[in-house]
Amino acid sequence: xxxxxxxxxxxxxxxxxxxxxxxxxxxxxxxxxxxxxxxxxxxxxxxxxxxxxxxxxxxxxxxxxxxxxxxxxxxxxxxxxxxxxxxxxxxxxxxxxxxxxxxxxxxxxxxxxxxxxxxxxxxxxxxxxxxxxxxxxxxxxxxxxxxxxxxxxxxxxxxxxxxxxxxxxxxxxxxxxxxxxxxxxxxxxxxxxxxxxxxxxxxxxxxxxxxxxxxxxxxxxxxxxxxxxxxxxxxxxxxxxxxxxxxxxxxxxxxxxxxxxxxxxxxxxxxxxxxxxxxxxxxxxxxxxxxxxxxxxx
Amino acid sequence: xxxxxxxxxxxxxxxxxxxxxxxxxxxxxxxxxxxxxxxxxxxxxxxxxxxxxxxxxxxxxxxxxxxxxxxxxxxxxxxxxxxxxxxxxxxxxxxxxxxxxxxxxxxxxxxxxxxxxxxxxxxxxxxxxxxxxxxxxxxxxxxxxxxxxxxxxxxxxxxxxxxxxxxxxxxxxxxxxxxxxxxxxxxxxxxxxxxxxxxxxxxxxxxxxxxxxxxxxxxxxxxxxxxxxxxxxxxxxxxxxxxxxxxxxxxxxxxxxxxxxxxxxxxxxxxxxxxxxxxxxxxxxxxxxxxxxxxxxx
Numbered sequence: 001x002x003x004x005x006x007x008x009x010x011x012x013x014x015x016x017x018x019x020x021x022x023x024x025x026x027x028x029x030x031x032x033x034x035x036x037x038x039x040x041x042x043x044x045x046x047x048x049x050x051x052x053x054x055x056x057x058x059x060x061x062x063x064x065x066x067x068x069x070x071x072x073x074x075x076x077x078x079x080x081x082x083x084x085x086x087x088x089x090x091x092x093x094x095x096x097x098x099x100x101x102x103x104x105x106x107x108x109x110x111x112x113x114x115x116x117x118x119x120x121x122x123x124x125x126x127x128x129x130x131x132x133x134x135x136x137x138x139x140x141x142x143x144x145x146x147x148x149x150x151x152x153x154x155x156x157x158x159x160x161x162x163x164x165x166x167x168x169x170x171x172x173x174x175x176x177x178x179x180x181x182x183x184x185x186x187x188x189x190x191x192x193x194x195x196x197x198x199x200x201x202x203x204x205x206x207x208x209x210x211x212x213x214x215x216x217x218x219x220x221x222x223x224x225x226x227x228x229x230x231x232x233x234x235x236x237x238x239x240x241x242x243x244x245x246x247x248x249x250x251x252x253x254x255x256x257x258x259x260x261x262x263x264x265x266x267x268x269x270x271x272x273x274x275x276x277x278x279x280x281x282x283x284x285x286x287x288x289x290x291x292x293x294x295x296x297x298x
Numbered sequence: 299x300x301x302x303x304x305x306x307x308x309x310x311x312x313x314x315x316x317x318x319x320x321x322x323x324x325x326x327x328x329x330x331x332x333x334x335x336x337x338x339x340x341x342x343x344x345x346x347x348x349x350x351x352x353x354x355x356x357x358x359x360x361x362x363x364x365x366x367x368x369x370x371x372x373x374x375x376x377x378x379x380x381x382x383x384x385x386x387x388x389x390x391x392x393x394x395x396x397x398x399x400x401x402x403x404x405x406x407x408x409x410x411x412x413x414x415x416x417x418x419x420x421x422x423x424x425x426x427x428x429x430x431x432x433x434x435x436x437x438x439x440x441x442x443x444x445x446x447x448x449x450x451x452x453x454x455x456x457x458x459x460x461x462x463x464x465x466x467x468x469x470x471x472x473x474x475x476x477x478x479x480x481x482x483x484x485x486x487x488x489x490x491x492x493x494x495x496x497x498x499x500x501x502x503x504x505x506x507x508x509x510x511x512x513x514x515x516x517x518x519x520x521x522x523x524x525x526x527x528x529x530x531x532x533x534x535x536x537x538x539x540x541x542x543x544x545x546x547x548x549x550x551x552x553x554x555x556x557x558x559x560x561x562x563x564x565x566x567x568x569x570x571x572x573x574x575x576x577x578x579x580x581x582x583x584x585x586x587x588x589x590x591x592x593x594x595x596x
Contacts, residue, residue: 032417048389085340
């Protein structure tokens with residue numbers, strides 16, 4: 001049973017409890033879309049970080065807090081939502097006030113950078129676990145889903161890719177001094193949820209998500225949800241300084257936006273195009289399936 | 299450093315990031331209140347359950363799921379909010395599909411009982427941790443906070459107390475058959491978030507919270523937030539069948555509502571009255587501080 005099968009089973013077991021009259025988009029996209037009042041949709045998502053899975057356990061607490069909030073908020077940016085508030089569930093094995101203070105300062109910095117409020121939370125004793133519930137809003141119907149891409153449109157990304165993956169590949173995450181991060185460390189520890197792209201996305205993007213699993217993997221989600229194929233021109237993919245093309249194609253943790261549009265999307269770089277769903281692969285690179293490119297072994 | 303000191307330190311470190319123009323009520327109440335659109339306030343809270351702290355690790359998964367959702371939703375009922383949607387962060391040590399299925403069915407039952415949608419979530423591998431983020435709405439300004447109680451008002455509860463605490467005190471939580479719960483087991487495993495009280499509360503309650511820590515402990519939060527004293531008439535407190543008065547006064551996990559009102563609150567039982575803040579104890583029972591009643595040793 002893999003993660004996606006488990007999620008399918010959960011949604012099936014929830015049955016009608018996963019839907020409801022005011023749920024526009026339920027489980028399966030970057031975030032849920034809820035119609036709470038006329039003219040305005042709520043957009044909501046929850047994300048969880050575990051030590052040594054989502055961050056090095058020994059990393060500076062300030063960076064852990066910053067990254068936890070920003071990674072969760074990125075799912076709202078992927079929906080072209082304006083962020084409004086955040087709730088944090090903090091499970092701590094022991095109370096180290098200085099560590100919690102630093103963690104909180106990092107969360108505060110991320111929250112202020114995005115203009116969002118950390119207005120509630122919960123503290124429990126147990127193995128370290130940071131769950132962040134994020135909430136924003138969009139004009140009714142304006143959220144950019146994963147579905148919606150159409151044949152003939154271009155594929156766009158919001159910035160250079162692969163920096164965070166290169167930091168992981170080159171074992172640069174630790175040791176780490178929060179005051180003196182290298183450029184690759186900064187790409188990993190201090191991503192920016194791209195709320196600045198929301199205007200262009202609402203106006204002209206047809207489908208979007210944030211790049212957390214890697215460009216090809218996330219484009220595959222978009223292609224399947226939209227029932228299209230996508231071809232990426234490798235030479236057009238913007239690669240982060242210090243990273244390689246494989247980092248940009250297959251590495252995750254960048255939290256840039258990938259989206260589709262029939263227009264020349266302002267602020268974005270065009271990297272490919274949407275085709276009809278004919279070949280065996282939902283996503284190809286320069287016309288070939290990406291399997292041979294090393295994805296399986298990355 | 300106790301829990302409340304830690305929370306104070308966190309809110310201080312968050313600084314302006316804990317507030318914001320659209321935050322009516324930030325950290326410190328049962329839930330946060332957020333003004334997302336004119337005329338309607340969002341109400342939001344997050345809660346976390348850990349095995350052998352918040353439920354027996356060996357309890358039927360269906361009951362764990364039901365209780366996790368209902369306990370979290372109760373914080374919305376305490377604000378007189380209508381529940382709208384829930385997000386679940388599930389951290390699992392291993393994937394046991396049957397266990398996850400049962401957990402989900404319990405969550406689904408709780409969600410349908412409250413008319414709320416589980417429209418999103420996250421699954422991560424790690425030590426078992428269930429974080430539930432709950433979201434509702436009230437007409438603008440109608441949320442019942444902990445502050446607001448005034449001298450001369452009555453103190454009311456929404457139902458019998460002490461059943462869940464008696465189940466714990468009498469070691470009745472396990473063994474447990476979800477199909478054949480005893481009355482006390484049912485009080486612990488199948489609480490009901492009192493959304494049915496929202497109408498009366500919005501109309502006539504001045505302060506409210508749900509009883510999770512115990513009647514006296516939670517009334518102390520209310521009294522301090524409202525800057526009043528409260529006296530409880532022990533003989534008026536409705537005691538759950540099979541429980542004792544001490545369970546009703548000092549045991550938690552009931553998730554009934556305690557509130558204050560200048561009126562005879564329909565559907566509620568009057569158990570005491572609000573005094574000016576003169577004595578040393580914020581809450582007394584039959585005119586005496588509750589410390590001697592065994593709270594410290596309970």
